[in-house]
Amino acid sequence: MSKDSHEHDKGLEHDLQTLGKMTGRRQLLRWMAGAAAGTALLPLVGCGGGTEGGACDTIPEETAGPYPGDGSNGANALVLSGIVRSDIRSSIAGSTGTAAGVPLTVKLTLVNSNGSCAPLSGYAIYLWHCDRDGKYSMYNLTNENYLRGVQETDSEGTVSFTTIFPGCYSGRMPHIHFEVYPSVAKATSSGNKLKTSQLALPVEACNAAYATTGYSASVTNLSRISFAQDNVFSDGTELQLASVTGSVDAGYVATLLVGIAA
Incomplete structure (x- = not known):
């Protein structure tokens, strides 16, 4: 398990190689449909390969960091009115700020890592990250609660968040935090979470943003930082590095497959 002691808290060829490690006509058809439509690739690349039979690996457990806003250290965004939302760029529940930055859509697909790689519907994912200045709402910015939100996984196990490209602060590679809960009803405090992890972003996309x-x-x-130096991602990003498509002008889309034991 990676530790986090800081104060703040691949292309088509790669996709095809990953597909070759997976089985399942359904997954292949979904990937082909997305590519043919000119949309972002479905996050099969985040599966990190798999075993025979199409099993997906379990995403590593990571620290939530010092600014989770999940009730574990006081601040709890999960109880705010309006926290279940797709667009997380603006604050809610009486706060009025909006985070500026390059548009980013984050799509996570939750699947069962115990052999089937089947999508997990009806679960909840709480996602949060810093703003373009590297600051976290509710902590560094006590009057704001933006860049935090909860979504319920659909029939395909997918959630989608509209946000901004997070900044890079000293000592960490750019990243996005998330927690998985058994349901939206249970997504009210950290005591109910099933998994905590982090999504990494490709350096090329970060440089452009x-x-x-x-x-x-x-x-x-x-x-001044690299994945090898990062105290969370230094043990590898195979299961956490998102596939990112798009541009600064059109906005970016980051997709990742998230395997949990269910």
């Missing part, structure tokens, strides 16, 4: 207005500090911070 950080070349835009407002991300100047991220350019410097990213130049």
